[in-house]
Amino acid sequence: MTFAAPMSSKEARQMIRNNEWVKPTAGVANGYTQANLVVLPKELAFEFLLFCQRNPKPCPVLDVTESGSWEPSMVAPGADLRVDLPKYRVYRNGELTEERTDIIDLWDKDMVGFLLGCSFTFEHALVNNGIPVRHIQENCNVPMYKTNIPCVKAGRFEGPMVVSMRPIPHKDVVRAVQVTSRFPSVHGAPIHIGDPKLIGIHDIYKPDFGDPVTIREGETPVFWACGVTPQAVAMEVKPDIMITHAPGHMFITDLRDEQLGVL
Amino acid sequence: MTFAAPMSSKEARQMIRNNEWVKPTAGVANGYTQANLVVLPKELAFEFLLFCQRNPKPCPVLDVTESGSWEPSMVAPGADLRVDLPKYRVYRNGELTEERTDIIDLWDKDMVGFLLGCSFTFEHALVNNGIPVRHIQENCNVPMYKTNIPCVKAGRFEGPMVVSMRPIPHKDVVRAVQVTSRFPSVHGAPIHIGDPKLIGIHDIYKPDFGDPVTIREGETPVFWACGVTPQAVAMEVKPDIMITHAPGHMFITDLRDEQLGVL
Incomplete structure (x- = not known):
């Protein structure tokens, strides 16, 4: 009897980056923590981080990128939030305008990426x-x-x-x-x-x-x-641009679920 | 046999605000959570909040004020961070320049106050x-x-x-x-x-x-x-101005210690 080696988080992200997996991520790289993505312009970043800080149950922050960086260095060093999710949603002035499989051309030097824990x-x-x-x-x-x-x-x-x-x-x-x-x-x-x-x-x-x-x-x-x-709340602010993961198409971190247990 | 009613957090802050207690706060309003204070200009607020987010063990955030507001609305509604601590330290360009019992004239519309949990x-x-x-x-x-x-x-x-x-x-x-x-x-x-x-x-x-x-x-x-x-780290950045509590002269919140237990 043999078992297939389980997929690592890095292998899963590479597969997604290559557009070989444009589907929901439930069950992919099992045991690795998946995360919600919200990308906002730096101008809103402090207030949004403060909102998360004040509402930790709906908005549990796993990582935040430096302004302009697409690397979530705490939870997935080397990853690229512009290409490592299978599907993105782009909102302009609070309205969904498109779905895409990468956001390379939208990530300018003022973008900040927030990764929030998921259920x-x-x-x-x-x-x-x-x-x-x-x-x-x-x-x-x-x-x-x-x-x-x-x-x-x-x-x-x-x-x-x-x-x-x-x-x-x-x-x-x-x-x-x-x-x-x-x-x-x-x-x-x-x-x-x-x-x-x-x-x-x-x-x-x-x-x-x-x-x-x-x-x-x-x-x-x-x-x-x-x-x-947080997505619903951010939408009400009608930012010039906001980018999120498409529902179910999450970011796969290098954290193992069990590492998040407080005791 | 009679017991003196224990002092509430609000009574303690009023006493401190009136300069009737210019001493360390250990043991004052026992059972209420006390907090470290760091005040920084808004220009540094996002990066400092991100630093706290990434280093939650040394920098556990209890509350952050809106830019320009001195009210820690989450942990002590109605309180005033400019007068409700017994003693403050003012640092300019990373150097301690003075100690005072209020910071009313230093708190301009760009100041953000951070309250951090204490041991x-x-x-x-x-x-x-x-x-x-x-x-x-x-x-x-x-x-x-x-x-x-x-x-x-x-x-x-x-x-x-x-x-x-x-x-x-x-x-x-x-x-x-x-x-x-x-x-x-x-x-x-x-x-x-x-x-x-x-x-x-x-x-x-x-x-x-x-x-x-x-x-x-x-x-x-x-x-x-x-x-x-966080104070040591912030000092290295040499902000134009940074204000903290004087050692041991903490802010007394309305939280009870036991409310902070995760289970």
Whole structure:
């Protein structure tokens, strides 16, 4: 019996850089931490970093590039944020204008790249603890909702928190809190357990983003802060230009998920 | 038997604002989290915040003001960083030029205030866990040392990490790691246990800052990242102006220490 050697983060990025993988990255280079990308002009960088600092649950910062540099030197030395994601979205004045597979010609000396933790990491931890993740079972996107919970304002950045929801069996809810609390740099502990109305969600089967999932008898909806929040908030500022990853087409870092555990 | 009502953080700040307490703040408004202050011009704010982001153990950010505002709205709404610390130090071009009890006339519209976690919080946790803290027992300053561990550079900010040392009985070392790991926003887990030479400290009885303390038979020196690091690093950049708290004369926030525990 033989096993294929698992792909490393560097091999995965090379494959993506060569345009040999223009698909969602879930399951690619398994065990390596994947990240959300937000690219903004330097003029907005301090206020956006401050927004992340003040709202660490929806905006957990993994790395920030020096102004003009495309290298995330903390989490993937040698990588190039202009080409190492499979698909990008370009927003101008808050409107999606195009999708592309590289952003070389858009990255001028004033661009700053932000990598934010994503829920894949804590979902692996849940699964490894025997707690099922419904949207993985149902092979669809996680359901996401705008809430009535305001983020803490920073400069021009403000808006409501977006959350993702996973139905958890009653007996596993406490363990789910413990397991995800270990990973504050990828959204961490839930922000709400139970009644969706208490956080301004009126129909759990009509998410604002992603797909609805089944909530079975004996399960409680559990809500985590979601990485869509900073994108939604940044969009409201209508920057001349903002670039993000396309949904599901993440950046693969050299960090291993388990390294992000606080204890 | 009667107890005096313990002083609240707001009462303590009012007393300090009125210049009725121009002394170190250790033990004042016990249980409330105290913080280091660094004030820098906006031109340096993004790079300094990035430096803190990249070096969270020596530079754990508790709050950052909006550019020009003196209100730390996250940790002490209504407070005024220009008058609510008992003593300030003013540095010009990297040189200490004066100490004062307020900085009202120095805080122009370009100033940004950073509040960073301080070791008082985890020391309370150690003491509450029955682990003695030597410099408290010996009624002196904690010993601090420059190490050979480089901080991660951000823009113009770079330099070695400064650490503080507490001798811990062998039997308590594991518990000391656990207890302080709960508090990442106030330096968190140690960065080194044991032989000082391994981190570039050649004489444990000659600290670079603070006072030497006794290391008894059966004790191990344990080293934590220290909040002096960002000040030392910022000084090297020689900003036109930088303002900090005077040593031991901290800002008292409305946070309770226990609220900073991650689990």
